[in-house]
Amino acid sequence: MDVSGLSHAFGPRQALRDVGFSLAPGDFTVLLGLNGAGKTTLFALVTRLYHSRQGRIAVFGHDIRRQPSAALAAMGVVFQQPTLDLDLTVRQNLAYHASLHxxxxxRARLRIEEELERVGLADRRDTRVRQLSGGQRRRVELARALVHDPALLLLDEPTVGLDIESRRFLIDHVRHLCRSRDMAVLWATHLIDEADDTAKVIVLHQGQVLDQGPVPQVAARAGVPTLRAAFDTLTHQHQGTRQHQGGAAR
Structure with missing residues (x-):
């Protein structure tokens, strides 16, 4: 996946400014930013919920503007807000998604069974979604996103509201997907501990990418030992620069 020169505004408010990054097969990349940094806007542009007017988005060779169907077919998405039909069973939710693709x-029956088995919910296939716990629903959403075997998986704040066990399962399972299926993953979060030293990170703050790369390299460039300290350093420097520019303008 390649993103370059991506900007987006809501009226006078600039939500994203000249965002660019690349994801290769097998990459586990954490899009790290505070609430309001622009993570959800970026996902909306990549998934065509919003139309990008500035910049380019390509999903493994498929330009999102010129080849939207091919680009969308190559990605699976777990949105921040729940999107399952609560009155359908687990299997029915996944079957509907499979038919859309x-x-x-x-083939759909096979893939549904495979993914439900992987997330430990094969025995709940005929359970209505409203009867599942929050963690189980998140597992169903992940299985649904993978039914059509995408090359790219996008997850927007996927662990919000989950207990520790459910959160750990989700992280471990997605990391395993990167290794075993050579899948590219973009994992958006405001939780710094979801990016360990083996991950790549994109630090997004107030709509701008402040740094990106393997976690140890980002920390080293900031002159600090940890990603948490690097995030604090980068965001404080950015805030200081904006205040200085605002003062100069006045």
Whole structure:
């Protein structure tokens, strides 16, 4: 996935400014930013919920403007807000998603069973979603996003509201997908501890990318030992620069 020169505004408010980054197969990349940094806006542009007017988004060779169907077919998405139909069963939710992606009946049944088995919910396939816990619903959303075997997986604040066990399962499972299926993952979060030293990170603050790369390199460039300290340093420097520019303008 390649993003370059991506900007977006809501009226006078600039939500994203000249954002650019690349994801390769097998990358686990954490999009790290405070609430309001622009993470959800970025996901909305990548998934075509919003139309980008400035910049380019390509999903493994498919330009999101010129080839939207191919680009969207190559990605799976777990949105921050729940999107399951609570009155359908687990299997029905996944089957509907599979049909949208053109999977045949036999192929859909196979893929649904495979993904439910991987997230430990094969025995709940015929349970209505409203009867599941929050952590189980999140697992269903992840299984649904993977049914059509995408090359890119996007997750927007996927652990919000989950207990420790559910959160750990989700992180471990997605990291395993990167290794075992060579899948590219963009994991958006405001929780710094979800990016360990083996991950790549994109620090997004007030709509701008402040730094990106392997976690140890980002920390080293900031001159500090940890990602938490690097995040604090980068965001404080950015805030100071904006205040200085505002003062100069006045």
């Amino acid at each position: 053109g999977l045949s009946g036999s």
